[in-house]
Amino acid sequence: DGGITQSPKYLFRKEGQxxxxxxxxxxxxxxxxWYRQDPGQGLRLIYYSxxxxxxxxxxxxxxxxxxxxxxxxxxxxxxxAQKNPTAFYLCASSIFEWGTEEKLFFGSxxxxxxx
Amino acid sequence: DQQVKQNSxxxxxxxxxxxxxNCDYTNSMFDYFLWYKKYPAEGPTFLISISSIKDKNxxxxxxxxxxxxxxHLSLHIVPSQPGDSAVYFCAAIMHFxxxxxxxxxxxxxxxxxx
Numbered sequence: 384d385g386g387i388t389q390s391p392k393y394l395f396r397k398e399g400q401x402x403x404x405x406x407x408x409x410x411x412x413x414x415x416x417w418y419r420q421d422p423g424q425g426l427r428l429i430y431y432s433x434x435x436x437x438x439x440x441x442x443x444x445x446x447x448x449x450x451x452x453x454x455x456x457x458x459x460x461x462x463x464a465q466k467n468p469t470a471f472y473l474c475a476s477s478i479f480e481w482g483t484e485e486k487l488f489f490g491s492x493x494x495x496x497x498x
Numbered sequence: 499d500q501q502v503k504q505n506s507x508x509x510x511x512x513x514x515x516x517x518x519x520n521c522d523y524t525n526s527m528f529d530y531f532l533w534y535k536k537y538p539a540e541g542p543t544f545l546i547s548i549s550s551i552k553d554k555n556x557x558x559x560x561x562x563x564x565x566x567x568x569x570h571l572s573l574h575i576v577p578s579q580p581g582d583s584a585v586y587f588c589a590a591i592m593h594f595x596x597x598x599x600x601x602x603x604x605x606x607x608x609x610x611x612x
Contacts, residue, residue: 486547
C-alpha cells in the first residue's frame with residue numbers, strides 16, 4: 384500500500400534536547416511538507432521541499448530544521464531553540480504541479496510533548 | 499494574519515439532517531479551495547475541492563459552494579451520518595511570483611448526533 388509513514392507516534396523531549404521526527408513516503412511524490420497543529424488553530428507550515436536537496440521555510444520555521452537527501456524521506460528536527468514544541472506534527476506529500484489544486488496526502492502524525 | 503477563517507469551532511447536527519460548514523477568506527488571489535476531514539490522532543484526508551472559476555462542486559453527499567463576491571465558501575453534507583463526526587479544515591491555494599501557497603483555516607469540529 385502506498386502512503387506516508389510518520390514515526391514515532393508519540394515523542395517526549397527533555398529541556399535542551401534535539402529530537403527528530405521521521406517521515407517516509409512511497410507515493411513517488413516530489414513535494415513534501417511539515418505542518419504543526421495546535422489546539423484551536425489550523426495547520427501551520429513549518430518547512431516544505433519541492434525537490435530533493437532543496438527545501439524552503441514555511442510560516443513558522445524558527446527552531447526547526449529539515450533535510451531532503453532522498454525523495455522518499457523528509458525528517459524534521461525540533462531543536463532546543465524551539466521554546467514551545469508541544470504540538471501535533473503532520474507530514475504531507477503531493478504531486479507538485481504548478482497551477483493545480485494541489486492535494487496533500489498526510490501521515491498519521493506525531494504528538495510531541497515536553498517532559 | 500488569518501487569511502482563511504472558520505469562525506465556528508464546533509457544530510452539532512442530528513443524523514440524517516444537513517450539515518453546513520462555513521469558511522471565509524480575505525485574499526482574492528486564492529484560486530483553489532479544498533476541504534479536508536480529520537479524525538483524532540490521524541492525519542487529514544482530502545474530501546472535496548473547487549476552483550475559483552466555479553461556484554459549485556458536488557461529490558456524492560458532499561457539495562461545496564463558492565461565493566467569490568462574499569469571499570465565502572461552504573461545505574454541505576446531506577444526509578449527515580455518524581461517521582461524518584470529525585474536524586473539517588478549509589484550505590486555500592494561491593499562486594504568485596513563482597510560489598504556490600496552501601493556507602488552512604482553524605477547523606470546525608462536527609458532531610453528528612443519533
